[in-house]
Amino acid sequence: MxxxxxxxxxxxxxxxxxxxxxxxxxxxxxxxxxxxxxxxxxxxxxxxxxxxxxxxxxxxxxxxxxxxxxxxxxxxxxxxxxxxxxxxxxxxxxxxxxxxxxxxxxxxxxxxxxxxxxxxxxxxxxxxxxxxxxxxxxxxxxxxxxxxxxxxxxxxxxxxxxxxxxxxxxxxxxxxxxxxxxxxxxxxxxxxxxxxxxxxxxxxxxxxxxxxxxxxxxxxxxxxxxxxxxxxxxxxxxxxxxxxxxxxGEFLEGPTVAERVEVCRTHLEKSIEWKGLKTGIFEMRRHYSNYFKGINHFKEYRMRLVTAATLDEVQDILSEVELKYSAEVV
Structure with a gap:
């Protein structure tokens, strides 16, 4: 019903x-x-x-x-x-x-x-x-x-x-x-x-x-x-x-790192659309560690993501993450 x-x-x-x-x-x-x-x-x-x-x-x-x-x-x-x-x-x-x-x-x-x-x-x-x-x-x-x-x-x-x-x-x-x-x-x-x-x-x-x-x-x-x-x-x-x-009654497989990156990018794009470039990039920083929680040795990437100042920088780091962890499901 x-x-x-x-x-x-x-x-x-x-x-x-x-x-x-x-x-x-x-x-x-x-x-x-x-x-x-x-x-x-x-x-x-x-x-x-x-x-x-x-x-x-x-x-x-x-x-x-x-x-x-x-x-x-x-x-x-x-x-x-x-x-x-x-x-x-x-x-x-x-x-x-x-x-x-x-x-x-x-x-x-x-x-x-x-x-x-x-x-x-x-x-x-x-x-x-x-x-x-x-x-x-x-x-x-x-x-x-x-x-x-x-x-x-x-x-x-x-x-x-x-x-x-x-x-x-x-x-x-x-x-x-x-x-x-x-x-x-x-x-x-x-x-x-x-x-x-x-x-x-x-x-x-x-x-x-x-x-x-x-x-x-x-x-x-x-x-x-x-x-x-x-x-x-x-x-x-x-x-x-x-x-x-x-x-x-069955568990769905968790998202791959590629999926995590894709949804993270979408979230970032929507953030910029709604808040403008500078604020959109800045306020997205609070989300990165959550999107990639549980991934081994991610600290270095997280630090880079939360300090990146331009959209190109962020996109490049996300591409790196996807490439490095592409075979991994977490």
Whole structure:
């Protein structure tokens, strides 16, 4: 049976790309889409930044036709500002709006936004209602199990947010206090999925880093789909590998070095297209070590890649890498 968010048909058991700050920009989303991500989100965008017309926030509204279906994710601490930001983001033409109630980092949570709202469910509900009423698009939410081990209140959150009109809920299987440490606990996510009151799709997030784990947890936790974040950084092939395993029960061979180089080049080209030559080359530097993780004696090439100043230099180094490691599968 197909999973639907409003009128968006995501097919059976969709794989979603998580919104990740400084990672899930259009160039990165392009290579993930090419490798099988069913739905993607922008990096999270500050409601205050959108209202102030801050250049960085406005730039994050850029979406492209090939990315659809795509959601714009916003966060903030002021209900009225979230309503205004929703109206602004809706004009950018996404397929849905998403609210971030999960970000655990201090700069967000300690300013009353992101996961902080898990400490004030009434305000979270009022904010969500304001966002739902401010747009004709389906609204989804991403959150965590609770603020800490003593306040795992996501069961109540799921019911109350559904009641004010959200169309899907993604739950990261950690509390805010855990940040990204320890092991994600999906048992509460399963409890929510089993709640007869819950009619919206429930997506699980946290620690999905292999096809086998995805298949096991799909059965064990009964979710409608999965959101993959950190495992896709430098490894967009995770989406196609998980799908292949679901279909066949067999592992797909990992990408060859030639494939890694090819996707890295594509990412670089898209980065330059979107950010301009200088920034595109500079911001791509954070991705090289991830694309070539696990390759023996790669340090020298990594150092050269992160110091190369021109596109020709980078392309030459990538050609060298491909030539040297062409016979190797990692």
């Amino acid at each position: 197909s999973v639907r968010i409003g009128n968006i048909d995501l097919g059976e058991f969709p794989l979603l790309l998580a919104p990740m700050e400084d990672v899930s920009d259009p160039p990165f989303r392009y290579v993930c889409k090419q490798n099988g991500a069913d739905m993607m989100y922008t990096e999270f965008i500050s409601s205050e930044g959108l209202i102030r017309d801050a250049a960085k926030s406005i730039k994050k509204l850029d979406i492209f036709e090939y990315e659809r279906p795509i959601g714009i994710q916003i966060f903030g601490s002021d209900i009225e500002h979230m309503r205004e930001a929703t109206e602004i983001a809706t004009q950018a033409g996404p397929d849905l709006m998403d609210i971030n109630y999960g970000c655990p980092v201090k700069q967000v949570a300690c300013r009353g936004a992101g996961a902080s709202l898990l400490q004030d469910i009434d305000k979270m509900v009022a904010m969500t209602k304001a966002v739902v009423e401010a747009t004709h698009l389906p609204v989804t939410v991403k959150t965590r199990l609770g603020w800490n081990d003593d306040t795992k209140n996501v069961y109540e959150v799921a019911e109350r947010l559904q009641d004010v009109g959200i169309k899907a809920l993604t739950i990261h299987g950690r509390t805010r206090a855990q940040m990204y440490k320890g092991v994600a606990d999906w048992s509460l996510i399963r409890d929510i999925k089993r709640n007869p009151r819950i009619q919206i799709p429930i997506f699980g997030n946290g620690d999905i880093d292999s096809p086998q784990k995805a298949a096991n947890w799909r059965l064990e936790y009964e979710v409608d789909g999965m959101m993959i974040g950190r495992a896709s950084i430098g490894y967009p092939w995770i989406f196609r590998e998980v799908k292949h395993f679901f279909r066949t």
